[in-house]
Structure formats: structure tokens, C-alpha cells
Amino acid sequence: MTATIDKLAAAVRSGDRRALARAVTLVESTRADHRGEAARLIELLAPAAGGAFRIGISGVPGAGKSTFIEAFGLHLLAKGRRVAVLSVDPSSPASGGSILGDKTRMAELARRPEAFIRPTPSGGTLGGVARRTREALLVCEAAGFDTVLVETVGVGQSETAVAGMTDLFLLLLVPGGGDELQGIKRGIVELADLVLVNKADGDLAAAAERAVEAYRNALTLLRPRAAGWDVPVAACSSRTGAGIAAAWDAMLRYHETLTASGELAARRAAQAGEWLWAETAETLLESLREHPGVRERLAQLESAVREGTLPPTIGARRLIAGFLGETGGPGDASPTAADTAAPPLPAAAAGRLNHVAIAVPDLEGARRAFARLPGASVSEPRSLPEHGVIVVFVALPNTKIELVTPLGERSPLRSFLEKSPGGGIHHLSLEVPDVRAAAAALAGQGARVLGDGEPKTGAHGTPVLFLHPKDFCGTLVELEETARERSRNDRSYASR
Numbered sequence: 001m002t003a004t005i006d007k008l009a010a011a012v013r014s015g016d017r018r019a020l021a022r023a024v025t026l027v028e029s030t031r032a033d034h035r036g037e038a039a040r041l042i043e044l045l046a047p048a049a050g051g052a053f054r055i056g057i058s059g060v061p062g063a064g065k066s067t068f069i070e071a072f073g074l075h076l077l078a079k080g081r082r083v084a085v086l087s088v089d090p091s092s093p094a095s096g097g098s099i100l101g102d103k104t105r106m107a108e109l110a111r112r113p114e115a116f117i118r119p120t121p122s123g124g125t126l127g128g129v130a131r132r133t134r135e136a137l138l139v140c141e142a143a144g145f146d147t148v149l150v151e152t153v154g155v156g157q158s159e160t161a162v163a164g165m166t167d168l169f170l171l172l173l174v175p176g177g178g179d180e181l182q183g184i185k186r187g188i189v190e191l192a193d194l195v196l197v198n199k200a201d202g203d204l205a206a207a208a209e210r211a212v213e214a215y216r217n218a219l220t221l222l223r224p225r226a227a228g229w230d231v232p233v234a235a236c237s238s239r240t241g242a243g244i245a246a247a248w249d250a251m252l253r254y255h256e257t258l259t260a261s262g263e264l265a266a267r268r269a270a271q272a273g274e275w276l277w278a279e280t281a282e283t284l285l286e287s288l289r290e291h292p293g294v295r296e297r298l299a300q301l302e303s304a305v306r307e308g309t310l311p312p313t314i315g316a317r318r319l320i321a322g323f324l325g326e327t328g329g330p331g332d333a334s335p336t337a338a339d340t341a342a343p344p345l346p347a348a349a350a351g352r353l354n355h356v357a358i359a360v361p362d363l364e365g366a367r368r369a370f371a372r373l374p375g376a377s378v379s380e381p382r383s384l385p386e387h388g389v390i391v392v393f394v395a396l397p398n399t400k401i402e403l404v405t406p407l408g409e410r411s412p413l414r415s416f417l418e419k420s421p422g423g424g425i426h427h428l429s430l431e432v433p434d435v436r437a438a439a440a441a442l443a444g445q446g447a448r449v450l451g452d453g454e455p456k457t458g459a460h461g462t463p464v465l466f467l468h469p470k471d472f473c474g475t476l477v478e479l480e481e482t483a484r485e486r487s488r489n490d491r492s493y494a495s496r
């Protein structure tokens with residue numbers, strides 16, 4: 001894998017177009033197993049990246065962005081530049097069938113070898129799409145493109161994402177919007193380093209000139225985004241090409257001015273800092289969603305939050321607790337300061353009460369009965385054929401109750417229910433840092449461990465052992481090895 005990625009990186013740097021397309025596909029991939037390869041690729045390419053003039057382009061659908069990029073891109077090629085076009089479009093469907101995927105857009109530019117046009121990556125969260133576009137941008141730079149146009153198609157937050165990864169943010173407007181900024185949010189106008197009123201041709205020419213005046217006046221009221229740069233407002237026509245050369249000259253002036261003042265370097269440094277946090281957040285979220293401890297409780301927590309039985313804040317804390325290696329059901333309290341401050345337990349010591357199990361002859365009836373408890377969140381029934389039971393978890397703030405009913409003829413619960421047909425407390429479960437050590441210590445003091453003494457995998461996927469009821473006043477005791485107690489026992493556990 002490493003050798004393939006190394007070769008790919010070398011091919012990208014040599015300007016191999018097929019390698020470039022493959023590299024961009026890799027960084028755009030949402031597959032978890034591609035992330036590591038993409039990260040390696042970026043690491044290899046990063047030293048060769050950073051050299052392009054990064055230009056963000058925004059405008060409402062129909063403003064003429066693709067027509068502009070075609071005309072502008074061809075002008076840049078005529079000036080000897082190499083142009084890559086990327087886009088941020090969180091709204092596009094997973095099929096990738098967005099308007100940007102349409103091959104007829106920028107048809108002439110797309111045919112030119114000095115240009116690279118990438119249809120928008122398929123949908124996802126804005127954070128995810130923005131991250132893939134940022135990486136694609138680096139790949140294009142490493143492949144020798146000196147101008148990268150990043151278009152935003154979303155009307156909303158994606159503008160901020162694009163402004164956050166480019167050197168210059170161009171806002172493309174159309175005449176006829178009156179003195180209103182055409183439904184474009186003021187916040188987006190504030191991001192602009194250059195405003196162009198497109199379609200300044202034919203019947204629209206006069207209206208375009210009036211719009212330029214109106215926007216100029218409106219912009220004087222706004223503070224410019226960069227010190228020492230008054231945001232120019234000009235007219236252009238992507239159809240006739242009028243104003244396109246002047247727009248590029250203005251961009252070059254901008255680049256020179258901000259490079260000289262150090263503003264551009266400062267902006268890139270700030271963007272790198274933001275990127276660090278965006279990347280951290282995205283990566284964390286991804287691993288959190290994939291984490292077995294989170295997956296296990298996600299559905300239950302989500303429904304409890306939707307039903308209003310669990311405050312979202314607490315739900316979030318429990319998801320994070322699951323991610324950090326805590327075990328237990330959704331009723332598990334999130335770690336408190338006392339938890340973290342608690343001293344490590346000896347390996348054999350008893351920890352918290354994990355749950356109390358109640359054997360019930362009628363699971364649905366029991367479920368309804370416990371659902372009446374204020375504040376309790378009651379799960380859907382879950383079959384555990386390997387244990388011969390069906391369980392329902394009743395989540396309480398500090399612990400949980402498990403309602404268990406027999407599954408199959410050989411269920412260990414049958415004999416219990418024969419003796420107590422109405423149901424009753426079947427066992428209680430104590431958390432221990434090390435189930436074998438705990439059982440050995442208890443056996444040393446005369447307690448009987450049921451079965452062959454080998455731990456089995458319990459309902460929570462953790463090792464468990466049972467102790468004989470006769471040794472605990474008629475109560476069957478389950479010892480459950482949990483990561484929470486293990487981590488108290490060995491603080492490095494969670495980071496492994």
C-alpha cells in the first residue's frame with residue numbers, strides 16, 4: 001500500500017493527469033480504509049503544494065458561474081497559467097449527479113490539457129465535502145496547477161467554507177436585482193474581495209452598470225475584508241468576454257498588494273489553523289460513528305432523545321463516554337468528576353453496580369410496566385440466542401434494569417420461572433476491572449464460581465462470570481469486566 005501511494009505521489013508531482021485524477025478520487029473517497037492512504041498521499045504531496053493562487057467563486061444558481069469560469073479559465077490559459085477547477089456542493093446527491101457533473105459545463109476548458117476540471121464530490125456534510133475539496137486543492141497544486149478556482153454551488157454556509165480555503169473570494173452577481181443584494185446574505189457579501197456584475201451585455205448592459213453603482217455604494221458601508229484593499233465592483237460579460245481581462249488584472253493587483261503587506265500569508269496561516277480544527281473534528285466524528293461502543297447505544301440514545309425522555313446534552317455525553325471506552329447501556333451515567341477522580345481499583349475489587357436483572361414471564365407487559373417510570377428510557381427487545389434470553393434495557397440515571405425472558409427450550413431462565421412463575425430478581429451484576437482476578441479472589445475465600453470458571457461473553461459483549469446464589473444470600477451475582485473499571489485499574493487502557 002505504502003509503495004503504491006509513494007508511486008502515485010511521484011506521478012502526481014510529475015504532472016501525470018491520470019495519476020492526478022486517481023489521487024483526487026482517493027482524497028474524495030468517503031471509505032474509511034481510504035482515509036489512511038489519503039492522509040499518506042497528502043503528507044507526501046504537501047511540500048510541493050501551496051504555490052497556487054486560490055480563488056473562490058460564488059454566486060446564486062444562474063448567475064453565470066460556469067459560463068464565467070469557462071471564459072475566465074480560457075483567458076488564464078492564454079496568459080500561460082494552468083487552471084484547476086474544484087467545487088464545494090454539500091447539497092449534491094450521493095450519486096454525484098449534480099449540475100457540476102454535467103460535462104457540458106465549461107466544455108471548452110475541459111478539453112484543454114492545461115486545465116483540470118473536477119465535478120463536485122458527491123454529497124455529505126459540509127464539513128466532509130469541504131475537507132475533500134481542501135485536499136483536492138493541495139493535490140492540484142502539487143501537480144503544478146498555479147491557479148485553482150474553487151466554486152461554491154450551495155447557497156448558504158458553503159461560501160464560508162470556500163472563503164476559508166482560498167486567497168481571494170469573488171462574488172458573481174447579476175443585474176436586475178435592484179438595490180437589494182439579490183437574496184444573498186449580507187454575511188456572504190462581507191466575504192467578498194471582488195464583486196463582478198455578470199451579464200453586462202445586450203439588453204442587460206445598462207442594468208448592469210446601474211447595479212455596479214448600487215453595489216459600490218452598498219459596499220462602502222461594509223468594512224473591507226483585507227486591510228489596504230477596497231473591494232472593487234465591476235461589470236463583466238462571460239458571454240462577450242468584456243471585463244474578464246480587467247477582472248484578472250484586479251485579482252493580480254490584489255495578490256500583489258496582500259503579498260506585500262503580509263496579509264495573504266496571515267490569511268493562509270489562519271486558514272491552516274482552522275483546517276487543523278476542522279480536520280480534528282471530522283476525524284473524531286468519523287471514528288466516533290464507527291466505534292462499537294457508540295454504535296451499540298446510538299439507536300437507543302437517539303430514540304430516547306427524540307421521545308424527550310433524555311436531554312440531548314446527556315445523550316451526547318453518553319455517546320462520548322461510549323467512545324472513550326466506557327461500557328454499559330444507555331442508562332449508564334456519563335462519567336462524573338467523581339469517576340475520574342476515583343482511585344484505581346485493585347484488579348479483584350468490585351466496582352459499580354452495572355445492572356439488576358429481573359426475570360419476567362411476559363416481556364411486553366414488563367416493558368410497559370417499566371416504561372411508566374418517569375425518566376426511564378426503555379429499549380426495544382433484543383434476542384441473545386447464545387444466552388437463551390431476550391432482553392429489554394431500562395435505563396436509569398445511575399444504572400439499569402434488565403428485563404429478561406427465556407428464549408428457546410433450553411433457556412437457563414426456565415427453571416427460575418418455574419419456581420417463581422410471576423418473575424423476580426434473577427441476578428445483579430457488578431463491574432470489575434478483571435473478571436478472572438475477581439473470581440479467583442472470591443474463590444479463594446470460599447465462594448463458588450459457576451460453570452467451568454472460564455469467562456463467557458455477556459450481553460454487553462464483555463467477559464462475565466457468575467457466582468453461586470447460595471454464597472450470596474440467595475442472589476445470583478454476575479461479575480462483568482468493564483472498560484470503565486479496567487481503565488480505572490490501568491489508566492492507559494482508553495488510549496490503546
Ligand code: GDP
Binds near residue numbers: 068240
Ligand atoms: P451558474 O448556475 O451560475 O453556473 O450559471 P450558468 O453559467 O449555467 O449560466 C446561467 C444562464 O445565464 C445560462 O443560460 C447562461 O447562458 C447565461 N449567462 C451566463 N453568463 C452570461 C453573460 O455574461 N451574459 C448573458 N447574457 N447570459 C449569460
